[in-house]
Amino acid sequence: xxxxxxxxxxxxxxxxxxxxxxxxxxxxxxxxxxxxxxxxxxxxxxxxxxxxxxxxxxxxxxxxxxxxxxxxxxxxxxxxxxxxxxxxxxxxxxxxxxxxxxxxxxxxxxxxxxxxxxxxxxxxxxxxxxxxxxxxxxxxxxxxxxxxxxxxxxxxxxxxxxxxxxxxxxxxxxxxxxxxxxxxxxxxxxxxxxxxxxxxxxxxxxxxxxxxxxxxxxxxxxxxxxxxxxxxxxxxxxxxxxxxxxxxxxxxxxxxxxxxxxxxxxxxxxxxxxxxxxxxxxxxxxxxxxxxxxxxxxxxxxxxxxxxxxxxxxxxxxxxxxxxxxxxxxxxxxxxxxxxxxxxxxxxxxxxxxxxxxxxxxxxxxxxxxxxxxxxxxxxxxxxxxxxxxxxxxxxxxxxxxxxxxxxxxxxxxxxx
Amino acid sequence: xxxxxxxxxxxxxxxxxxxxxxxxxxxxxxxxxxxxxxxxxxxxxxxxxxxxxxxxxxxxxxxxxxxxxxxxxxxxxxxxxxxxxxxxxxxxxxxxxxxxxxxxxxxxxxxxxxxxxxxxxxxxxxxxxxxxxxxxxxxxxxxxxxxxxxxxxxxxxxxxxxxxxxxxxxxxxxxxxxxxxxxxxxxxxxxxxxxxxxxxxxxxxxxxxxxxxxxxxxxxxxxxxxxxxxxxxxxxxxxxxxxxxxxxxxxxxxxxxxxxxxxxxxxxxxxxxxxxxxxxxxxxxxxxxxxxxxxxxxxxxxxxxxxxxxxxxxxxxxxxxxxxxxxxxxxxxxxxxxxxxxxxxxxxxxxxxxxxxxxxxxxxxxxxxxxxxxxxxxxxxxxxxxxxxxxxxxxxxxxxxxxxxxxxxxxxxxxxx
Numbered sequence: 001x002x003x004x005x006x007x008x009x010x011x012x013x014x015x016x017x018x019x020x021x022x023x024x025x026x027x028x029x030x031x032x033x034x035x036x037x038x039x040x041x042x043x044x045x046x047x048x049x050x051x052x053x054x055x056x057x058x059x060x061x062x063x064x065x066x067x068x069x070x071x072x073x074x075x076x077x078x079x080x081x082x083x084x085x086x087x088x089x090x091x092x093x094x095x096x097x098x099x100x101x102x103x104x105x106x107x108x109x110x111x112x113x114x115x116x117x118x119x120x121x122x123x124x125x126x127x128x129x130x131x132x133x134x135x136x137x138x139x140x141x142x143x144x145x146x147x148x149x150x151x152x153x154x155x156x157x158x159x160x161x162x163x164x165x166x167x168x169x170x171x172x173x174x175x176x177x178x179x180x181x182x183x184x185x186x187x188x189x190x191x192x193x194x195x196x197x198x199x200x201x202x203x204x205x206x207x208x209x210x211x212x213x214x215x216x217x218x219x220x221x222x223x224x225x226x227x228x229x230x231x232x233x234x235x236x237x238x239x240x241x242x243x244x245x246x247x248x249x250x251x252x253x254x255x256x257x258x259x260x261x262x263x264x265x266x267x268x269x270x271x272x273x274x275x276x277x278x279x280x281x282x283x284x285x286x287x288x289x290x291x292x293x294x295x296x297x298x299x300x301x302x303x304x305x306x307x308x309x310x311x312x313x314x315x316x317x318x319x320x321x322x323x324x325x326x327x328x329x330x331x332x333x334x335x336x337x338x339x340x341x342x343x344x345x346x347x348x349x350x351x352x353x354x355x356x357x358x359x360x361x362x363x364x365x366x367x368x369x370x371x372x373x374x375x376x377x378x379x380x381x382x383x384x385x386x387x388x389x390x391x392x393x394x395x396x397x398x399x400x401x402x403x404x405x406x407x408x409x410x411x412x413x414x415x416x417x
Numbered sequence: 418x419x420x421x422x423x424x425x426x427x428x429x430x431x432x433x434x435x436x437x438x439x440x441x442x443x444x445x446x447x448x449x450x451x452x453x454x455x456x457x458x459x460x461x462x463x464x465x466x467x468x469x470x471x472x473x474x475x476x477x478x479x480x481x482x483x484x485x486x487x488x489x490x491x492x493x494x495x496x497x498x499x500x501x502x503x504x505x506x507x508x509x510x511x512x513x514x515x516x517x518x519x520x521x522x523x524x525x526x527x528x529x530x531x532x533x534x535x536x537x538x539x540x541x542x543x544x545x546x547x548x549x550x551x552x553x554x555x556x557x558x559x560x561x562x563x564x565x566x567x568x569x570x571x572x573x574x575x576x577x578x579x580x581x582x583x584x585x586x587x588x589x590x591x592x593x594x595x596x597x598x599x600x601x602x603x604x605x606x607x608x609x610x611x612x613x614x615x616x617x618x619x620x621x622x623x624x625x626x627x628x629x630x631x632x633x634x635x636x637x638x639x640x641x642x643x644x645x646x647x648x649x650x651x652x653x654x655x656x657x658x659x660x661x662x663x664x665x666x667x668x669x670x671x672x673x674x675x676x677x678x679x680x681x682x683x684x685x686x687x688x689x690x691x692x693x694x695x696x697x698x699x700x701x702x703x704x705x706x707x708x709x710x711x712x713x714x715x716x717x718x719x720x721x722x723x724x725x726x727x728x729x730x731x732x733x734x735x736x737x738x739x740x741x742x743x744x745x746x747x748x749x750x751x752x753x754x755x756x757x758x759x760x761x762x763x764x765x766x767x768x769x770x771x772x773x774x775x776x777x778x779x780x781x782x783x784x785x786x787x788x789x790x791x792x793x794x795x796x797x798x799x800x801x802x803x804x805x806x807x808x809x810x811x812x813x814x815x816x817x818x819x820x821x822x823x824x825x826x827x828x829x830x831x832x833x834x
Contacts, residue, residue: 014672245712246442248441248712291658294662
């Protein structure tokens, strides 16, 4: 009689199973509905997350006191990491490296412009907001910083949903998103320091940058060199599922290495995919990781949606007007700043709108920045809520806009290929 | 820049990824080693669990204070539930129902005999053990009860590893294990009452039994009637992974229903598999659930192993002798009692040793019973440790014994098929 009710002691297994099942079913049906409305499936998952999340039905645990909250956070992490791994597997490493300079230009413009515009907007005082909790300069830097980081998860899913992963635009966006991640880490180091009250040092920022870049190069170099031999050996093993499980464990370990090197988990995930795409077993791995991604990835997108509380944006509630007004301006800045990044590569013939829109979603990264500013006492309730609005709005407009951009503009082929 | 280090707040993502990766890699390599030694792979996973577990390397979190402990408990539950689902998918419902009476006989003998022998051994005083913490009769009932329940997970895995799931023996064992689960629930209700100090009532026990049986019948009847139509509709949906995700959610929900009906989660899982095996999509579901099972199922077997602390059985430590002596006698009773159940079906021509051995493993269920007795103050430290020994020993001897039983004795075909 294995596993009785409540066998796991303090955790409620039945509740865990129920929440997981509801999330998966509602997510899939919302994804199907989105596709029927000619929108990417991820759009449905995000909206399903909002409906099931903290603000409305409260099905998805987000409360820190709920023992299931960390469980779903961890499963969501597995979800995004498996997604980036899949994207990496489908990406041609050499074609990726060829767009390096272009990706660097896109990333730099897409980080610098929103930061400058956001900070200047705040310093200008045009928002008319008085209830700042920190000095205006620190607040302005924070507001600018929350607008900088691209959340590649959303864009990658849409590119995959639209079947354009092999276009030059997709490679530019993915490459820029990785570089953006590295720049974002540097900014995070700076703003975390500000939140903690320590001064900014250029050497500290340079160190973070150097370690992240070094990790990527070493991992890719060593991986491409040794992984094919390693997976050739694993492929000779007999026990069921050994190839998939080894690839999955490889993914997890590379994420951990990336994090230990001071960079982001998902850079490790993308690198793991790129590396295994060079092995002879990559097609089997790709096929077998799919069902695993089908289970885990929606958990991530639902969780992103679940963090939002749409009630704070209800215009019929007094006091929400200013929040919405600030949110709307920041949203415009966030969108225009990233859109402009598509024009950062004048030497490439690409669909510039598609590239710019692809860089737009802020997703959970903006949430992390905003969270640090909020708990650090730099952002007020209302400003925090306005930034949440920006994060969710940029995330929600990306799937339909990106679809339209790819449909209307021409897609560039590989130059010289 | 999605998902920075530590994005999930209080939970350590990097540690979670590391532990998961180490469990999966060590489990697979131990499984491979076991197969090379002509043992079922699950044997290697159990031993890997013991080595990585509470007693030795402490890699797998088992401490209640560790925030990752409930996470791995929940993933292990998903693992065993997916395994039973897979087994159900591969099982022919009609052939299963045909062995009903035989399975009932096997289950009854396999529950009654260990209970009687275990209780009598304790009442006889032959063990020479003085440090009882409750009255001898209650203790005797508890000792007997811990020996009754079969853990079908181990046996199911071995039957699968040996490729004999379609033999009459396998159907008898699986059917008996389900009935055993139902009987086990009744016993659990009784002993939990004893531990809490409430008196045994026949009506209470009968109610538990009736609800469990009713659940199984209603679920199978309604499932076989409506699931094919439901999954036919789902199959027409377009969004990626919808069939697998729906099947997985169906599995989770049936587990929850089973639990709400007062029966065990895994009965729901097995029923879900049986039901979906009657749909037109069962082969696609079976193929796509495999990679999911490859990731989750080893977590369960490693966790079972991890609960054991082999140091308490070290014969070189003074005071462990009596524990080991009691453990050895209870182990013999546990094995003989279940072995005899193979002879409970004189009207069937089957490999009786295989059936008896298949019912032998106690796995995590014995642990649950022992835990209740221990925390309820009925079992002393030493008696608890002896019962743990029985649980682990019956679990570890099953894979090699079952393999041998199937190899030596003839396997019966389907009677009249």
